[in-house]
Amino acid sequence: MSLLIVGTVAFDAVETPHGKVDRMLGGAATYAAVAASYFTPVRLVSVVGEDYTAREHAIFRGRPVNTDGLERVPGPSFFWSGRYSPDMNDRTTLDTQLNCLATFQPKLPAHYRDSRYVFLANIAPSLQLSVLDQLKRKPTLVALDTMNYWMDTALDDLKTVLRRVHVLLINDSEARQLSGHHNLIEAAAIIQRMGPKAVVIKRGEHGSTLFLGRHVFVAPAMPLSRVTDPTGAGDSFAGGFMGALVKAGKHDVAALRRAMIYGSVMGSFAVERFGLDRIRRLTPAQIHARAKQFRHLVHFDL
Numbered sequence: 001m002s003l004l005i006v007g008t009v010a011f012d013a014v015e016t017p018h019g020k021v022d023r024m025l026g027g028a029a030t031y032a033a034v035a036a037s038y039f040t041p042v043r044l045v046s047v048v049g050e051d052y053t054a055r056e057h058a059i060f061r062g063r064p065v066n067t068d069g070l071e072r073v074p075g076p077s078f079f080w081s082g083r084y085s086p087d088m089n090d091r092t093t094l095d096t097q098l099n100c101l102a103t104f105q106p107k108l109p110a111h112y113r114d115s116r117y118v119f120l121a122n123i124a125p126s127l128q129l130s131v132l133d134q135l136k137r138k139p140t141l142v143a144l145d146t147m148n149y150w151m152d153t154a155l156d157d158l159k160t161v162l163r164r165v166h167v168l169l170i171n172d173s174e175a176r177q178l179s180g181h182h183n184l185i186e187a188a189a190i191i192q193r194m195g196p197k198a199v200v201i202k203r204g205e206h207g208s209t210l211f212l213g214r215h216v217f218v219a220p221a222m223p224l225s226r227v228t229d230p231t232g233a234g235d236s237f238a239g240g241f242m243g244a245l246v247k248a249g250k251h252d253v254a255a256l257r258r259a260m261i262y263g264s265v266m267g268s269f270a271v272e273r274f275g276l277d278r279i280r281r282l283t284p285a286q287i288h289a290r291a292k293q294f295r296h297l298v299h300f301d302l
């Protein structure tokens with residue numbers, strides 16, 4: 001079973017207390033696809049410009065990532081630049097250049113249209129919607145990630161697509177912005193009424209929480225002595241989370257709880273190096289070993 005992913009494939013400029021990179025491959029779909037590819041085959045839908053070359057494309061080589069849905073167009077790729085606060089809990093977006101994304105109309109290759117598992121990574125909500133509209137039949141599980149940029153510029157479209165989503169993955173400040181509520185339990189309840197039955201609220205180094213009806217599950221973040229670059233942690237979390245669900249072939253509470261841990265595992269790897277440097281070089285054994293560390297981290301007897 002494959003996981004269909006739509007989102008940005010981008011160039012990023014990132015500044016953290018540990019250094020600065022002026023230009024590197026990034027994008028929500030890139031992180032999510034690489035992370036998910038350790039669990040399940042991926043079908044990628046995105047757009048890149050002329051500045052995206054074989055060098056960048058090498059990230060997908062040797063992985064079960066089908067890139068027939070990655071369109072190449074004239075002009076530059078999507079570009080994002082951000083700076084992290086000294087404690088890395090906050091980041092400021094310095095620049096967002098939509099470039100080729102501004103006119104992108106995703107066309108799903110015919111062999112993608114039977115996809116049953118879909119991850120709508122961060123991209124314009126109208127594009128997320130268009131991908132859902134092109135599926136041959138109602139998908140089994142649709143998850144969505146978004147950010148404040150789209151809440152500020154395309155809130156109506158976002159609310160429309162949310163009605164067709166099962167799982168929303170969102171960070172705490174975005175959950176507060178979307179719901180208009182500060183308390184995250186209240187916020188999750190309000191968001192659940194917008195469509196997604198399950199809401200995963202990510203809180204960086206404080207871990208993430210799954211709200212599913214009255215069911216709540218908390219996954220810690222891995223305590224790391226050094227976080228180099230938090231960029232892409234959320235997307236890697238989502239890739240691990242969805243990848244684990246597709247691999248399990250079910251999405252009951254037990255599968256969702258396990259997926260939360262695999263999300264945390266992939267997010268924890270992502271932040272160890274700049275950009276995709278860490279998650280592009282993992283082995284299944286390393287992923288399994290870290291999942292076991294997580295189990296140890298939260299185990300206790302009563």
Ligand code: AMP
Nearest residue numbers: 008010026027080122149231232234235
């Ligand atoms: P994350 O740190 O998980 O929130 O994701 C960071 C990635 O999201 C970067 O690699 C950016 O290229 C990408 N990104 C930043 N802003 C946007 C946006 N408005 N829409 C889609 N992707 C974005």
